[in-house]
Amino acid sequence: MGRTLAEKVWEQHVVRRADGEPDLLYIDLHLIHEVTSPQAFDGLRLAGRKVRRPDLTIATEDHNVPTVLGPIADPVSKKQVETLRKNAAEFGIRLHPMGDAGQGVVHIIGPQFGLTQPGMTIVCGDSHTSTHGAFGGIAFGIGTSEVEHVLATQTLPAYRPKTMAIEVSGELPPGVTAKDLILAIIAKIGTGGGQGYIVEYRGEAVRELSMEGRMTVCNMSIEAGARAGMIAPDETTFAYLKGRPHAPQGEAWDQAVEYWKSLRTDDDAVFDKVVEIDASTLTPYVTWGTNPGQGLPLAESVPSPDSFADPVARSAAERALDYMGLNAGTPLREIEVDTVFVGSCTNGRIEDLRSAAEILRGRQVRTRTLIVPGSMQVKLQAEEEGLHEVFKAAGAEWREAGCSMCLGMNPDTLKPGERSASTSNRNFEGRQGKGGRTHLVSPQVAAATAVTGRLTAPADL
Amino acid sequence: MEAFITHTGTAVPLRRSNVDTDQIIPAVWLKQVSRTGFENGLFAAWREDPEFVLNDATYEGASILVSGPDFGTGSSREHAVWALQQYGFRVVIAARFGDIFRNNSTKMGLLPVVLPGDKAADLQSAVEANPKLEITVDLRERQVRWADEVVAFEIDDYTRWRLMEGLDDIGLTLRHADDVAVYENGRQPWLPTTV
Numbered sequence: 001m002g003r004t005l006a007e008k009v010w011e012q013h014v015v016r017r018a019d020g021e022p023d024l025l026y027i028d029l030h031l032i033h034e035v036t037s038p039q040a041f042d043g044l045r046l047a048g049r050k051v052r053r054p055d056l057t058i059a060t061e062d063h064n065v066p067t068v069l070g071p072i073a074d075p076v077s078k079k080q081v082e083t084l085r086k087n088a089a090e091f092g093i094r095l096h097p098m099g100d101a102g103q104g105v106v107h108i109i110g111p112q113f114g115l116t117q118p119g120m121t122i123v124c125g126d127s128h129t130s131t132h133g134a135f136g137g138i139a140f141g142i143g144t145s146e147v148e149h150v151l152a153t154q155t156l157p158a159y160r161p162k163t164m165a166i167e168v169s170g171e172l173p174p175g176v177t178a179k180d181l182i183l184a185i186i187a188k189i190g191t192g193g194g195q196g197y198i199v200e201y202r203g204e205a206v207r208e209l210s211m212e213g214r215m216t217v218c219n220m221s222i223e224a225g226a227r228a229g230m231i232a233p234d235e236t237t238f239a240y241l242k243g244r245p246h247a248p249q250g251e252a253w254d255q256a257v258e259y260w261k262s263l264r265t266d267d268d269a270v271f272d273k274v275v276e277i278d279a280s281t282l283t284p285y286v287t288w289g290t291n292p293g294q295g296l297p298l299a300e301s302v303p304s305p306d307s308f309a310d311p312v313a314r315s316a317a318e319r320a321l322d323y324m325g326l327n328a329g330t331p332l333r334e335i336e337v338d339t340v341f342v343g344s345c346t347n348g349r350i351e352d353l354r355s356a357a358e359i360l361r362g363r364q365v366r367t368r369t370l371i372v373p374g375s376m377q378v379k380l381q382a383e384e385e386g387l388h389e390v391f392k393a394a395g396a397e398w399r400e401a402g403c404s405m406c407l408g409m410n411p412d413t414l415k416p417g418e419r420s421a422s423t424s425n426r427n428f429e430g431r432q433g434k435g436g437r438t439h440l441v442s443p444q445v446a447a448a449t450a451v452t453g454r455l456t457a458p459a460d461l
Numbered sequence: 462m463e464a465f466i467t468h469t470g471t472a473v474p475l476r477r478s479n480v481d482t483d484q485i486i487p488a489v490w491l492k493q494v495s496r497t498g499f500e501n502g503l504f505a506a507w508r509e510d511p512e513f514v515l516n517d518a519t520y521e522g523a524s525i526l527v528s529g530p531d532f533g534t535g536s537s538r539e540h541a542v543w544a545l546q547q548y549g550f551r552v553v554i555a556a557r558f559g560d561i562f563r564n565n566s567t568k569m570g571l572l573p574v575v576l577p578g579d580k581a582a583d584l585q586s587a588v589e590a591n592p593k594l595e596i597t598v599d600l601r602e603r604q605v606r607w608a609d610e611v612v613a614f615e616i617d618d619y620t621r622w623r624l625m626e627g628l629d630d631i632g633l634t635l636r637h638a639d640d641v642a643v644y645e646n647g648r649q650p651w652l653p654t655t656v
């Protein structure tokens with residue numbers, strides 16, 4: 001019987017297999033940032049252990065960094081960043097600190113350097129590591145104990161998750177993006193729908209996506225509960241990688257491509273679960289609640305909790321409406337927002353900024369609008385293309401690279417009761433600041449919303 | 462890590478679903494570089510509400526948290542596990558867990574117990590009816606027991622063994638350092654390094 005893509009990549013990385021034990025899996029790339037690593041390095045020091053492969057490890061500063069120039073004002077954030085610097089120096093790990101041209105959100109810089117390649121295993125102490133699966137590898141988030149484990153051994157003991165295919169047929173209509181697709185998928189299967197699975201996104205609409213779009217989709221796999229999401233590599237993948245600093249070159253490139261082409265699910269392979277979705281029926285999606293599964297097409301209205309048959313879903317909806325300050329029956333298009341955030345590892349890449357700029361060109365924003373590039377390189381590229389001028393002329397704020405308002409560990413936060421349209425990935429209670437209310441949207445909807453001050457699709461302008 | 466074989470204690474019923482790790486420990490608490498002091502951050506936003514179940518003196522001293530489905534979804538922050546443990550919990554019971562949270566828990570010796578949704582809800586009701594109800598979570602037998610109820614739960618043999626022995630994973634893996642070295646020699650030549 002044939003094998004799925006996930007099975008092929010997994011098998012390639014099994015260091016040791018024994019009855020009744022998890023597989024010991026080799027890790028090709030370990031990404032590190034300041035938040036989930038300090039206690040792991042402490043653990044190494046306590047046990048007198050070294051980092052086994054500093055040359056397969058890379059660190060950046062992203063979660064705490066301010067997005068305006070200048071030092072970190074918060075002493076606690078500052079200490080955390082300084083701790084990473086000290087640890088990177090002590091253990092010999094390459095670090096891209098604030099101000100460095102390679103700095104950025106951890107999931108943006110891996111692909112940007114060409115370090116993220118098909119068929120690899122990639123981990124990071126961050127749940128959105130699933131992003132890297134867009135290149136056809138297995139990439140997943142881990143906790144601090146596992147970070148320490150990978151630092152010490154370059155391996156992880158793990159059971160292979162089950163496999164799920166999400167088959168996306170048809171074409172995405174114009175104005176409907178990768179973000180809308182993944183929000184629709186999560187709304188369909190629920191926040192627990194992917195638990196225990198590695199998801200492979202397949203089908204016509206997925207193959208048509210750019211690498212940026214594929215990363216947006218894989219990024220939010222975790223929001224459907226899946227540990228990892230992946231997409232088989234193809235010409236789009238190879239074209240994106242070619243010439244990047246860490247991509248193979250010359251003969252090695254040809255060898256690699258030949259191998260990468262074998263990384264696809266065999267025709268006779270069987271998935272443990274298959275979900276189908278028709279892309280051609282989709283329209284721009286927004287979330288109305290406090291988990292990413294609580295989403296609807298923008299054309300609809302805030303649902304009534306009574307419309308949920310399942311009592312758990314009903315009480316979750318009641319709580320969500322209360323927290324979000326929304327009434328059932330209000331058209332989503334009438335919801336007014338105070339802040340628009342374009343950025344994060346979901347939608348902070350160059351293509352996202354281009355599409356937001358296209359909508360803001362020659363228009364004025366009516367809300368506080370933060371445009372935060374996902375990395376310094378994205379920022380430089382955007383400035384080369386003059387996008388920053390478009391944003392500034394529209395009245396938006398053009399910021400330095402970092403996680404920013406995706407989770408508000410830096411000063412970019414919502415105040416209690418404030419409402420945002422955000423291109424990030426989590427609308428949890430208080431995610432963007434205590435008491436803040438978040439609606440997840442695509443960059444296009446974010447930009448259109450900035451113009452009107454209400455949740456708006458570009459087509460409405 | 463402290464070994465876990467069996468634990469008897471009282472419980473707190475948390476009647477919520479989708480308890481994401483941002484609720485268990487908000488991001489502002491993640492700036493700490495030490496591994497201690499997270500108990501005050503546990504459910505920090507919810508605890509501001511005097512009605513929140515953790516503020517209910519009836520449940521004081523509880524060491525088992527019984528939640529609605531999808532506990533620990535969201536972020537990979539292990540701080541969520543540290544906060545629960547440092548607050549005094551040894552077991553979390555729910556119908557479904559976020560995968561990373563569940564993994565992190567077993568690395569630290571906090572036992573995540575998956576009970577079918579109606580059984581978890583039954584247990585919540587039993588605790589609400591009698592907050593001093595004694596509950597035994599028996600990892601050896603893979604059972605949760607209260608009053609006349611005996612409910613079996615599943616956990617794989619390896620994780621169970623590791624928890625019962627209180628073994629740290631790194632030490633176990635380092636026993637296989639030779640296998641790792643052999644694997645490393647056979648890696649594909651084009652794979653990138655960060656140098």
Ligand code: SF4
Pocket residue numbers: 062063105106107126128344345346402403406407424425
């Ligand atoms: S941008 Fe948001 S989701 Fe991505 S790594 Fe940063 S905080 Fe996490």
